[in-house]
Amino acid sequence: MISRLTAITLNTFREAVRDRVLYNLILFVLLLVASAPLFGQISIGMERLILVNVGLSSISLFGVIIAIFIGIGLVSKEIEKKTLYTILSRPVRRWEFILGKYLGLIMTLVVNTALMTVGFYIALMFTNGLHKTDALLLLAIYFTVLQFLIVTALTVLFSTFSSPIFSAIFAFALFVIGTFAEDLKNFAAISKGAAKLLATAAAYVMPNFASLNIIAQTAHDQGVDGRLILFNTLYALLYSASAVAAAVLIFERRNLK
């Protein structure tokens, strides 16, 4: 089982690495990070703040874009091109396939984020020199990776039953809604009756990306509560595990024409 899972994971990673789009995105974000000091010159003394905001937001945004654009084809492309036929005719369980594909994309995103992080810290070093408080930025990046876990799981879920275009639309929509999850909670708190019920339900079902975004906080060197790290980690793991489990349930029953 482990060997098959590893094989699918590594093959998914290899596909992404050999995909030119991925290289372009890495190049693009590196250019963006490298250009951040130029923004800094516009507002004197604000180089670090702007660089941190632009850099970390870019890492998050490009990761989400990669997660969605590769994720939407992860399963549907295998069905469409019929590569899945030669996989399922082997002793590979369908859940192993879904989980392997998911982990492969996560591996891609982690490696991608690591490369961006190195680029970001290099830019930071040249702009402002490195300081102790810059270590806190790694926590913001860790939370960004937790966001990727959820976005990828949702994209894989959509990819098991929907066309790539609709999967992309659903995933982006959920990402946007999830970014404003706190507003949804606030709306639930002030509304009444059925609206309150619906808003509360939606606030719990929708992914909460707001609490996973601490870029502004870390940019201003504000510390982070240890419990938030634990809760966010557990939340991301549980949410993504549920979405992957749902993807498996759908895929197990699916006829592949």
Place this chain on the structure above:
Amino acid sequence: MFAIEIQGLSKDYAVGFWKKQLRPALKPLNLAVRTGETFGFLGPNGAGKTTTLKLLMSIVSPTSGTATILGKSFLDPEVKRRIGFLPEQPYFYDYLSAPELLDYYARLSGVSLETRKQKIDGLLKRVGLGDVGNRQLRKFSKGMLQRVGIAQAIIHDPEVIFLDEPMSGLDPLGRHEVRELIQGLKDEGKTIFFSTHILSDAEALCDRVAVIHKGELRGIGAINDIRTSVAGRSEVIWDGAHALSAVSGLLIESHVTGETVRGIVRSEDIDSLLDQLRRQRARLISVTPLHGTLEEYFLARTSEQEKVIS
């Protein structure tokens, strides 16, 4: 001993906007393939051949029925270690090289690292791809992809091999090469189940064939029996057109070219015909029993009127 036993396997697809209408892609199919046999699954396009293979590979789930492969349920994942499958017009991960692809599939089939290292180069040579190196599959021709397809189907040394239209879309040379590969597997004693609509391939390779049409099994038989079945008819050629009027009652059909007559006669009437020809002092040139062809068998089974399962 049967390698494959299909019992009442059927598949209906829900069609239409509300998916309420059912279209039968395969009517309940009963079929058994002996161990070591090369079995041809014949039928025109859309007959249900690929659906049968997809069901056996559990790519789609059956509406009813079941099947066993090597004595175990076809749904048992462990059975899949012992079978190989080449889909119709296969498409592989084109960012991989041929050795990478074979290594990946072998891993999925549980082949150890050591065995993989030993086998991959040899297998690529065997399918005529010994010189491809690390070129990515996106640069391969259709014939090369088909050969990679066969290699991935046998990399784990399966006992039963399923091939869906293995010669389709290949040029004559490619077809010949693939035919040679299948013959080689047959010589190794593998059980081969392959679907095709190219009858000459089936005739050259198969021990037995089944004909499927519109999702229904229309006939099944050994190639040798099919060849000898037609007919019970013989072709008789003689010189002496004057004898024709005396024997015309015995002939099913006749053609006259100058003094030479070619007549078709039922086997039971041959003696009477030859007696008559002797009496008429005609000079006998040849008597040849007529063999049936797979094409005749196929056409008879796929015509609308003929629905007898022999």
